[in-house]
Amino acid sequence: MIKIFHDGLIHNPPGGGSSVFEKEYVNYIFDYLPKKEVRLSVGTIPNSSPHFGTLITFSLAFSLAQRLEKLGKSVTVVVGLVDTGSLSTDRFILEDIEYQKSLASTGKINNYLTDFEELLKKLSSYFGNLNYEIVNQSSLSLHLKAPEIINKIINEKEKIGSLLFPETKRLGLRSACSQCGLADRYGLNNSYEDTRINFFCPRHDRYSIDIQKDGLQRLEFETPLRNLIRGLLYTEDNQEKDVPYSWLRITGSDHAGFYQEQTFYKGAALLGADITNSPLIVYSPLVVDWTGAKLSKSILIEGGYKCLIDQGLEYLFNWRRFKEKFGDEGLRKLFKEVDLWLEEPSKLFRSYTIFYFVELFKEEKVITSDIQLEEETWISLQEAQVEVFPKYDI
Template sequence: MNDITIPKGNHPTPLAVSTAFQELADAVSKLLREPLPSPPSHGVITSTDSTTSLRKEILLDVQKLVTALMPEKPIFASFHDGMVHDPLGSGAYAFQGGLIQPLVEALVRDEVMVACQKSSSVNKEVNGSSRLHPLPEDTFSNKMPTQPIVIHVGAQPNNSPHLGTLVVFCYAFWLARKLSDHMHSVTSQSPNKPPDILVELDLVDTAPVSQLSREIDGIQYQRSLRDVPDILSRYVQDYYEVMGLLSSWADIPFTVRYQQDLFSHHTMPQVVHHLVKHHSVLGRQLSPQYGALGLRAACPVPECCLSEKHGQLNKYKYNDQMQSSTNSYEAEIVFHCPLHGPHTINTCDSAQLSRLEANAPARNLIRSMSHLLDVGTHHVRVTGSDYAGTYQEVFLYRPLAAWSTLTGLSAGRIPHILYAPLIVDWSGAKLSKSLYVQDGAYDSMKLLGGYGFISYQELKKKHEGTSYETFKKLWREVEKWFAEPKKLFRMYSIEYLLLVLQESGDNSTQ
């Protein structure tokens, strides 16, 4: 982490603090001796050049004093005019009318595309032609999806959810609420009922336990959270509590699923077979640093549970290379444990396949392929906007396009992903889970009143009995973003959200 700090050996002394304070006092005294500003002219108060100069001097002196107050770890004062701008442009311009109707039409289009593809398959069997006919112009007008809708969010439960994670969760439940209200409104005069909506939290319990990771012969190994229950249990309850609160406020049901559930889905043999068959290309594409597909499995020997983190030593076989294979989606992955040797997962064995783990890019691709194959349910994902742009283009959309071209699956359909506003610090860097940042990185938030944002546990600990009310004010703030959709397409600083709560007469994040 790069800090803007006073060089070592030049930390302010008590004399420096006294000097800075005196300079500020002198500047304030000069300002008080200045003549009063001229009466307003057309609603504008005019100031003399000397008054303006003194004000600048005072602001500079305030900055010097603030920096001098904490010589052991200086802080820095910055100023703003309190103006909040939500400029139109890009998504903010395109979706001024809201996200809900475009999403509804996209879901309806998916159902129509799937129906057309099924019809095309029938025509091919009967007539030998698989031509897709153009969709009628009124295909999407006044229509609603008919299949259940699942709004997905995800998190690694290796920390208590911080402000950025809470915003993503609030976004997902508001999306579900607004979507449900819209569909009930449209179908109120119709005998048809809108489909069920559910928010699903996908907990990545295969994230590494950092203190148990090790390197052997230049290869990195990890133990996953799910294999260390005592550590996993430290934070999981926070996620259930947060989801329960949001579910009650939105009147939308929720469920929690783990990685074993993902890899137990009926589409997984087909999905993993594709990754195994194309592991060489996908490895380089999804992992530029290691050039290997990020699949792993914990050693099955009790009390070991080591897995090779980046999949560099994995060996792959798929049905064409397996003499005894009779299943078109059968494949094998041989993993390496540095203590107990090789162990294997077969994609046709559901118990074995549920042991599979994947790094973030591979998991993102696997999950998206599975959702696209699951044509009986609509899947919509909400994630932070730090995953938008190049990340998705390189690690998701290009591999999906290649998969669809090679297999003919999911033609004309792509995942539905919405990006929640990113929460950033003063420098524009996203608020990061404390697990991944330097110790003490957010100490200044204790002094400045925002330390409750660092985690849900911290919010509850600092303000027992009032934390739910504070959280609900964040929930109401996100509601305002949906009321003015342009606010969904920007970032928000910690300082801004702290002011939002303080304007409501709330200081409970301090």
């Protein structure tokens, strides 16, 4: 076990986004949403109970939605639960090809669905009974422009495959076998004939779908491809005058920077999209461990973080444990904390260690706004632009 010491000071230095948006971040976003209605998109793969990263991203989505409504927008939070994702235990290597069974195929999506439903109800209630809806990946395929966009991607499959999947240089496009549920995760054995896609199952041989007929909803998209398709569909809606809403996206900041620039913006440009109409993307802070690596569901599923769990910090990874330990009061504290980040963007454009939240939920936590300080101390804190937390060891 490693003991971590700190001086109790929290710094929020300017830089990047926080140097541009000191106080008016929400107003800036508002100005780039030309339509009265707004659909605010957020999502996750529901392969575990919601952890702190998910709680923060969802909280930020509802907080921003409430603030936009107060400015005059009509907002619906659209929560995408990616049922085509999989658990590592449901992936198989056969003849050097990785196959998977999705959460929908195995039914394991139901293991955690009630956790997400309960969390969303509480978020909606806290932030003013906001409208929200839950969708799965097939909702993308229902879009009127989906056949056209997917066809464009297939026609440029060499370029898009190399851009999004440099290791395989193939489109991460798949469809589960109707008999056993297996799917070639990265589409390595796919072949394409006009609007027909041929897939291979190691148990049941070849099968195919026609994207211009009834097969579109059977398609599954690996994450970078899903990100591109979703962004292109939102772009179409944003620029279409007959569509009454503008799209806005919220996601974790691990999907910012190079990832978004290459997998979405460059991909969209290759396909001829007008990216000036692409949705604004708001990035939520990463929650990181003591090394600076993000809090990871996959590491948790594989048995990581045992040391933290042994110290009673399982609530960082598990919504149910968080509820048991802190109840609704703890949720309100978290929602209030995230809401403040939109008022002070220097607290938004940064990451937070898990130990920050350990302190936040300590009963003896002290924040400068909650106590009376001597004038000299108060002035020095204002000049330093910091908050004070007690010292601790972990």
